[in-house]
Amino acid sequence: MMISAKGNTLTITLSATPTTIGLGAATALSVVAYLTYRPPSPSPTKYPATTAEDFNAWGGKLLRWISDYRESCRDLPVISRVEPNYLQKALPTSAPTTPETYEAIMSDLDTKILPGLTNWEASNKFFAYFKPHASYPAILGETLCAGLNVMGFDWIASPACTELEVVTLDWLARFLNLPDCFLHSSPGPGGGVIQGSAGESATVVLLAAAKRKDADRSKMVVYISDQTHAIAEKATMIIGTQFRSIKTSPSNNLALQADDLEKQIKEDIKRGLTPIAVVATTGTTSSCAFDSLPPINAVAKKYDLWVHVDAAYGGAYACLPEYREKFVGLEDVDSFCVNCHKKLMCPFDIAALYVANRRPILDALSLQPEYLRNAHSESGAVVDFEHWQMPLGLELRA
Numbered sequence: 001m002m003i004s005a006k007g008n009t010l011t012i013t014l015s016a017t018p019t020t021i022g023l024g025a026a027t028a029l030s031v032v033a034y035l036t037y038r039p040p041s042p043s044p045t046k047y048p049a050t051t052a053e054d055f056n057a058w059g060g061k062l063l064r065w066i067s068d069y070r071e072s073c074r075d076l077p078v079i080s081r082v083e084p085n086y087l088q089k090a091l092p093t094s095a096p097t098t099p100e101t102y103e104a105i106m107s108d109l110d111t112k113i114l115p116g117l118t119n120w121e122a123s124n125k126f127f128a129y130f131k132p133h134a135s136y137p138a139i140l141g142e143t144l145c146a147g148l149n150v151m152g153f154d155w156i157a158s159p160a161c162t163e164l165e166v167v168t169l170d171w172l173a174r175f176l177n178l179p180d181c182f183l184h185s186s187p188g189p190g191g192g193v194i195q196g197s198a199g200e201s202a203t204v205v206l207l208a209a210a211k212r213k214d215a216d217r218s219k220m221v222v223y224i225s226d227q228t229h230a231i232a233e234k235a236t237m238i239i240g241t242q243f244r245s246i247k248t249s250p251s252n253n254l255a256l257q258a259d260d261l262e263k264q265i266k267e268d269i270k271r272g273l274t275p276i277a278v279v280a281t282t283g284t285t286s287s288c289a290f291d292s293l294p295p296i297n298a299v300a301k302k303y304d305l306w307v308h309v310d311a312a313y314g315g316a317y318a319c320l321p322e323y324r325e326k327f328v329g330l331e332d333v334d335s336f337c338v339n340c341h342k343k344l345m346c347p348f349d350i351a352a353l354y355v356a357n358r359r360p361i362l363d364a365l366s367l368q369p370e371y372l373r374n375a376h377s378e379s380g381a382v383v384d385f386e387h388w389q390m391p392l393g394l395e396l397r398a
């Protein structure tokens with residue numbers, strides 16, 4: 001390896017491939033200091049750190065503990081019986097100053113944590129909200145992510161991290177029969193990205209929808225129905241727009257009606273407001289209502305609104321041929337979100353957000369500080385997911 005620093009540029013030559021990173025001079029110096037640093041020989045400490053052997057031994061026991069929990073939780077009470085603040089009473093007020101043994105920590109899991117769990121995975125007995133089911137392979141995947149601990153904010157930060165997300169989101173889109181406009185591999189500007197939640201996804205896309213319009217943010221309006229999940233209203237609180245909740249009726253299976261939507265849009269335009277987006281839902285939380293997309297898309301097109309489809313749990317059913325007609329019209333929407341931690345056997349938290357055009361999202365969320373600039377990003381040949389989401393960092397989450 002060869003390092004050379006010239007002005008603001010640090011060149012690291014590994015084997016035959018030189019990598020040039022544009023860095024601030026201070027950062028360059030700290031990288032050089034790091035790469036040339038030789039630690040002093042370790043001094044014996046009073047409390048030895050966890051070794052690789054300890055990690056293997058206790059890792060094995062922890063995996064066993066997890067599988068024991070999962071195999072037995074069907075017999076545990078679904079709802080925890082603890083009183084509020086039970087854990088504050090059971091734990092010391094400050095962190096231990098001497099190390100705890102792994103035996104003691106595992107025993108705390110059994111005696112202090114398990115009794116305070118609501119057992120969402122308890123088979124057949126959990127009927128609240130939605131039934132999650134994290135599968136063993138997905139739990140192993142999560143463990144691997146923590147073990148690799150990469151930061152994939154842009155492509156160069158870990159190419160495998162970005163590329164695995166690109167490839168697997170295309171796989172998921174195909175599995176769900178989503179239209180080609182949402183695929184990274186299609187020629188258009190669309191693609192998928194993993195977000196933490198359906199709420200985060202709604203916030204990101206509504207921010208993009210607001211950014212598209214040149215108007216006073218407080219006069220912008222997002223349309224939802226009275227069945228829409230509260231995440232949409234919360235997203236409008238965050239981005240600073242108004243929202244209109246349109247009443248639905250049991251005679252229409254509680255689906256948002258395009259006529260009612262258009263009537264409200266017309267009224268709002270008359271009042272000097274700027275409609276920006278409509279959030280449709282395929283599978284509402286409280287009533288399982290499915291909004292019919294084609295008529296909503298037609299109204300949205302007429303008034304140039306962004307259409308976001310919140311399919312947090314219902315989207316998983318798009319894989320089934322018998323439910324395909326519920327998703328007709330997806331080819332004309334702007335974005336679609338499905339939570340993989342609901343019906344797709346992944347542990348919390350993983351929401352797949354698909355956009356037909358990445359540009360408005362990038363316009364709303366891209367910043368390119370000097371320390372993140374690199375030749376690959378500037379070439380435009382790679383995806384940098386930091387610009388598709390609210391946080392900068394992301395782990396190997398695919």
Ligand SMILES: *Cc1c(COP(=O)(O)O)cnc(C)c1O
Pocket residue numbers: 196197198199200229231281283284285310311312313314339351
């Ligand atoms: C679960 C659910 C949400 C909330 O999802 P988060 O990922 O927790 O933000 C939103 N919309 C619908 C339809 C849901 O089922």
